[in-house]
Every structure is written in C-alpha cells, then in structure tokens.
Amino acid sequence: MDGETPVARRGKRPKSGAPVVDRALSLLAAFDEEHRALGLADLSRRAGVPRSTAVRLAARLREWGALERDERGRYVIGLRLFEIASLAPRSHGLREVALPYLEDLHEVTRQHVLLAVRDGAEALLVERLSTRGAVEIAYRVGGRLPLHDTGVGIVLLSGAPPELLEERFAELSPAEGAKLRRRLADTRRLGVAIFDRRKPAPVSSVAAPIHDHTGTLVAAVSVVVPAGAARPQAYEQVVRATALAISRGMGLRRP
Template identity: 60%
Template sequence: MTNAPRGHRPPHGAPVIDRAFALLGAFSATRRAMTLAELSRATGTPPSTALRLARRLLHWGALERDGGGRYVIGLRLWELASLAPRGHGLREAALPYMEDLYEATHQHVLLAVRDGHEALLVERLSARDAVDVLYRVGGRLPLHSTGVGLVLLAHAEPELQDQVLAEPLVHEPEGLPVSPAALRRTLARVRQTGLAVAERSEPGPLLTVAAPVRGADDGVVAALSVVVPASGAEPRALAPALRATARALSRSLGSPRAS
C-alpha cells in the first residue's frame, strides 16, 4: 500500500473529517503558519468551509493562532502524539542508550521508525558543533538514501521493498539517481552485516552508520544511527559502539535475539 500524499487536496464531497485532516496535513516544516486564505488554497477547500473547520480545530486545540493571527499547529496534537508507543514510548526507552552513544561520538545520534515509505525521526541528540544535517525530530527521511532508512527498508516486508524500488529514486539534495539493482545489493549487505553505511555530500560531507533495533517479537522496530563528518571517519571504528548500543536497547525492549 502506498502513502497518501500529505496535504493532498480532498476530492469534491469528501467527508468533513477528511477535510479537517487535509487542513492539518497542509502544515509542514517549511510552512508552519498560514492565513485562512493560504489554508484554503493549499487544500482546495472553499474559504467558508476552511473557516468553519479552522474554528472547530481551534476550539479543540488542534490549531492555534500566532501573534500575527495566522494558524499554527496546536499543542493538543503534540499531547496526543506523545501517547504513540512507536514514538514517545520508544524514545523514552531509547534515550539512556542514545546518551551513552552520544558521549562516545559527540556528533549526531538518530532514532527513527518506519512509517509507510518513509522513515520518521523520533529523537536526535546532537553536539553544538556537530556536522550540519537536514534532519529534525518529527521530520521524514527517505528509506533509500539514509542510514536509518536503509536499515528499515532492508528489514521491511518484500512487498514494500518492491514498491519502494519501483519508485523513481533520487539522492536529495544532490539530485543523483539511485540504481534499483545497486540498492537491492545494498539491502542484502545490510541484512548480512547488521549495519548500513551511507555517505552524503550535502549539506556537507558526512558519514552515517546505522543498526537495527528489535522488539519483543524480534522484528526490527526502529533504526539507530550515528552521523559524523566524513573526513577521517571510519565505519569500522563506529560499528562496535553502535552495535552494542542497539543490542542493549533491543534487549530492554524484550528482543529474544539480544538476550
């Protein structure tokens, strides 16, 4: 099953709840505040309908108004999102282990879960002078070109792998095409070695090494990675600490394989 586009215009006559979700889905990392007119245009919702929905969402707390009167996402959604076991619950369990890994690297430590055809960043610990990255907590990462994404894709069901490999795959922001055959070989190597290694040139030269985190049924529930400057970095030097941390976290989540 493919992902429905976020913020996609609802079809004519869509149920009220779909139109409300469309309003919420129109917000993004680059579009955090909108006027009513902007919300209407972004979702294809008539202004009168957008106003009625926005008022209900304001009353419930899903939307708020900023100092300029524009609509922004409300704290009520954050309150609900904190109850998601694959997000906040996993983050709480992982933080002590991530902090240990951070102390060993003093760069970036990422924790992500798969959501459809993307990886969702649940937590990130970063040093003040760490290499620049494009990732933010709550942000979405491609499965085919990030360390955590490769781990999650390598351990996804074969049907989903086929769907992802059938899509036009490009490394962004570099704009480099990805060969499906080469990606299949990479995924096989990730399963064999237990590690994903990815190098990127944007926003700066960096190296990512990632490992799977397993849950009580021994399935991969998340991916843990370190991101460091590419200059002088060696995956073999990062692998032991990363493997040990991922295994300890998996053990805390009840993985039989990590016991």
C-alpha cells in the same frame, strides 16, 4: 504563496462533499516543514477547501487546541496535537526505552544520534540528540527521511515487507536496483549500514537495527559524523552495541 498549487502533504485533496473529518484533516495536512505558519488564504488553498469551510473548521480546531494563531494572526499547529502524538506507542514506548542508551551513545561519540521508525515508504525521526557545533544536518524530530537515501532508512528498508521493496526497485534503473539489493543484503548480513551524503554538508551515517521481543525490526539508530573526520567503521561497534541494548530493552532475548 502566489501561484502555488493546492497541496496537502499527507493525503489527497478532499472531494466535494467529503466528510467533515476529512476536510479538517486536510487543514492539518496543509502544514509542513516549509509551511509552518499559514494565513487563511494559504490554508484554504493548500488544503483544497473553500475559504468559508477553512474559516469554520479552523475555528473549531482552535477551540480543541489543534491549531493556534501566532503574533501575525497566521495559523500554526497547536500544542494539543503534540500532547496527543506523544502517546503514540510506536514512538513513545520505543523512545522511553531507547533514550538512556541514546544519551550514552551521544556522550561517547559527541555526534548527532538519530532514532527512526518506518512509516510506510518513509522513515520518521522520533529522536535526535545533537552537540553544538556538530556538522549541519537537515533532520528534525517528527521529520520524514527517504528510506533509500539515509543510514537509518537503509536499515529500515532492509526489514521492509517484500511488496514495498519491489515497489522501490521498480522505481530504479536495473543498475541502481542491483546496487540497492547488494546494499540491503550487506546490511542484513553485517547488522549495520554505512551511508554517505553530500548535502547539506558531507556526512557519513552508521546505522543499526533495533528489534522487538518477536525479533521484528522496529526501528533504527544511527550516528551521523562529518565525512572525513573519522572512518565510519570506527563507530560500527558502539552503534551495534547501542542497537542491541535497546532491542533487549524492547524484550529481545536472543543475541
């Protein structure tokens, strides 16, 4: 779009003379939720590479299947990337184990059911089951969620390494930091987090941690319900039970 600053959502603009692979990755990183289809000029600008370089690399990425062209000739992400991404062990193995339990939770609650993992300082949504007519939410599979501002994010943050926690606290005011510390402590103690959001529609999220065979927190599952439709606490037991069942499926042997 006119006047837009060069942006790469994941990663920095490549320096002049950067390796070809860095420039190719910068083209892929130019796409995001708001920019799913890009013309050549936008692709070049957002990736921070010369137009001639964008032409050459985009052609090679199309040959490999990482990029495709839509009916208007714009570049879009290709299915080959979906094929490769589906092999990621942190999402595929987890999703394979979790899906039957997520489906049961969805059947019981008839609400949005989310499964997320932590990727650095963000939560990455790896599965979402929804019911037609359910409350509006902005979450999509493959989308990223803030750790401090979602139910699954709070659960994942409660098991994050100390250095990440300290970075987060440093960004907050003393009062906000104290509130977050209490929320994380309650989440660890209770094994569940309840989080309310106002946008895009008022919702409450009830989330619980999933652990692997070593007891490490590896994911979070949640139910997202309309605010005021039912007390969020009414979902705590079933969400905890789902998280425990998935954890046992991941090899956890302790209660």
